[in-house]
Amino acid sequence: MKRNILFVVTVVLLICLTVPVFANNDMEINGVLNSRFDLEFDSVNIDPFINGTLELTIANEIASDSFFKLEAELSTQKEQILRIKEAFLDFYFKSTDLRLGQQRIAWGKADGINPTDHFNPVDYTRPFAEENRIEIPALRLKHYRNDWIIDMVWAPFFIPSKFPEPGSRWLSNGGQMPSLPSGYELNDFKVEPLIEPEFNLENSEYGIRISRWSGTIDASMSYFHGWQKEPVSHINMIPLNAGLMDLIIEPAYHIIDVIGGDFSKDFVDYVVRGEAAYIIPEEEHVRNPYLSYVIGFDTYISDKSYINIQLFGEKESEKKNKLGLTVAYQYDLSDYSQMEINGVYHFSDNDFLINPKYSREMSDDFSFSIGAYLFFGKEGTELGQLSDKDFMFIELKKTF
Amino acid sequence: MKKKYNYVVIILMLFMSFCVVNQGIAQELTGKEIIEHTESIETLKDLRGSMEMQIINKSGKARVRELTIIGLENEEGIEKSLIRFLKPSKVKGTGFLTISNPDGPDESYLYLPALGKPRRLSSEERGGNFMGSDFTNEDMSSCHEDYEHNLLNIEEIDDVAYYVVESVPKTEKMQQDVGFARKLTWISHDKFQVLKMEVLDINGKIIRILNYDEYQEIEKDAWIPTRLEMATIESGSRTILEYKNIEVNTGLTDDDFSIRQLTRPL
Structure with a gap:
């Protein structure tokens, strides 16, 4: 509730501050009208999904020292018809920039x-969209x-990740029912409601990143404290008499601390990029601390072809x-048409994804693409x- | 020969097509001296302006790009350029920052608003034309040191005398890299203004023609062409570049060519 009130206050503030700009004839509205038709080719069930979005x-x-942006999306997707993507104010000082509002970090x-x-x-709910992060209110x-x-x-x-609703196309089958200790039979099974962290100062998220951009190498170190x-x-598992057992699932959100770093360096023809983070769950019973990393490079193989390879783990x-x-491999068929193939492979599970795509710019403001997502691997x-x-x-x- | 990023081209085109009035220069110039003279203006420190690019195919259909450009050569001889796209709307806010270090590797960064963060690029790119236009790196950003320049003759066009200078790649490999055998440049005798350039293949056939037009005096006796039209003969397409609001020596500093400026929203 408090979050909604503060969001409304932010939007009102944004509108008040930008009224003078609306009055200005230089005001420009840009947008993207996107229409997408997905066809699943499962052998039994052929279902078309049609989705349209309008971004303004x-x-x-x-x-001269301040800026505002308001970006909203109207969608035919039933989970969310209207979404404010970005709504922020920028203030520029001598050597510091301040951004206040809903934004992507x-x-x-x-x-x-x-x-x-x-x-x-x-x-x-849009796992294969070009950008599927949700913007958050923040001060940067x-x-x-x-x-x-x-x-x-x-x-x-605290804003959680968004999951598909029941009946949705991307709803996973869920995890397997945990096996009971031998000699027990299931008496009752219950899933406790998921409770979001309360809005208070202690539950807020914060982070700092120090980066250096130089001729030889770009590198940064970062720290994040917040919620998974x-x-x-x-x-x-609650054992009862007569070999019976109650099973109660308690979903919960947890705090994590993340210490990370990244770099990029160019070696004339190619650029090497690396990124790693040590993620420490505050409650050790949730998960052990673990290291997540990515290392890769990208280069132009020829005038028309580009490749990007990354190892992650x-x-x-x-x-x-x-x-x-x-x-990711891209090949320019002409100045206005491109073929690309993207792939993901997990060595440990031997499952993979292949995503071929052809795109063509019919004009500066109209483009067309066709492609597929093909998944392979064990259930x-x-x-x-x-x-x-x-x-x-x-x-x-x-686009307009 | 090193190939710079395509987007450096448009800055270099301005820096390289400056020309100063022939003030008492000896008449017996070599081809190399004439070319060098068209590229020299020692008082130029920085430049800012905007540009409209029209790419017109053989059926007359045009695509238009608009961008802002700033360029600087600082006291250490480091050349910097920052380009931001204004139109079409799908690329609005996209930016390129390039820093050419005379003694070290170049730095190049791309900023895509949808990505929300700058991205380092490799300091070399293999060929290609500039944003689907008829311009290539080789046409405009090539270093005169990479060519042998010969003064062929002096031609009179509309009562103006022009040097006709032939530029030939120094090595066979370079000739293969640049994709042409030689180019001819018409340079006015009095103001050292380039009138046109013809790019020829190994059989002497014209591949592309670049016309320079609408010269603007940006400093005393220093001129800059504000309209360039490149035509590709085989495809029938052409590209028109129009520079607007060009200002020089406006006091730009290194701070204007930073990640901060590259990522600032438009």
Whole structure:
């Protein structure tokens, strides 16, 4: 409730401050109208999904030392029809920038997988969208000194990741029922309601990132204190008489501390990027501290072709290490058409995803693309569980 | 020969197409001296302006890009450029920051608003044209040291005398890299203004023609072409670059070419 009130206050403040700009004839509204048709080619069930979105962006200088942006999205997706993506005010001082409002805080230098990036929750209702992070209300202060940037963020509200609703296309089958100790039979099974952390100062999130951009190497160190945006389920087994047992699932959100770093360096023809974070759950029974990392490079193989390869993984004591690979290859068929193939492979589970795509710009403001997502692997693996959800898509995009 | 990023081209085009009036320069100039003279203006420290690019295909359909440009050569000889796209709307806010270090590796950064963070790029890129236009790196950003320049003759066009200078890549490999055998440049005798450039293949066939037009005096006796039109003969396409509001020596500093400026929203 308090979050909603504060959000409304922020929007009102934004409107009040930007009224003079609305009165200005220079005001420009940009937008993207996106229409997408997905067709699942499961052997039994052929279902089309049609989704349209309209993004509108109003952004302008209020004065020479301030700026505002308001970006909203209207969608035919039933989970969320109207969404405010970004709504912030910028104030520029001599060597410091202040951003106040709903925003995306993108930390990390790797592509697509960023172990140091924890402020914005994930929208799992659109798992394969170009950008599926949810913007959050935050106060961000960036201080610039020579090649150095000190980036400080404070996010007062907890906003969880968004999961598909029952009946949704991307709802997973859920985890398997935990097995009971031998000699016991299930008496009762209950899932406790998930409670979000209260709004108070103690529950707010904060982080700092110190980075240096220089001729030889770009590097940064970061620290994040906040919430893991996905709940973790605790299993409570309560033995009863006569070999019976109650099973209670208690999902809950947990605090994590993240110490991370990243770098990028160019070696004339190619750029190497790396990023790693040591993630420490505050409650040790949730999970052991673990290391998450990405290392990769990208280069132009020829005038028309570009490749990006990344190795990623997680290392946790007493657990099997996870290791995976992402490959993105792009080939320019002409100045206005492109073919690309993206892939993800998990070595540990032997499951993978292949995503071929062809796109063409019909004009400066209209583009068309066609592609597919193909999933392979055993049931129960991250990508294998989607093997009956292979789909192709056609997307039309109009910008204005 | 090193190839700079494509987006450096448009800054370099301005820096390189400056010309100063022939004030008592000896008449017997070599081809190299004439080319060098068109590129020299020692008082130029920085530059800012905007640019409109029209890419017109053979059927006359045009695509338009608008961008702002700033450039600086600081006291240490480091060249910096920052380009921000204004139109079309799908690329609005996209920026390129390039820092060319004379003694070290170049730095290049791309900023895409949708990504929300700057991204380092490799300091070399293999060929290609600039944003789908008829301009290539080789046409405009090539260093005159990479060519042998010969003064072929002096031609009179509309009562103005022009040097006709032939520039030939120094090595066969470079000739393969640049994709042409030689180029001819018409440079006015009095003001050292470039009138046009023809790019020819190994058989002497014209591949592209670049016309320079609408010269503007940006400092006393220093001129800059504010309209350039490049035509590709085979495809029938052409690209028109129009520079607007060009200002020089405006007091830009290194701080104007930073990650902070690259990522500032438009």
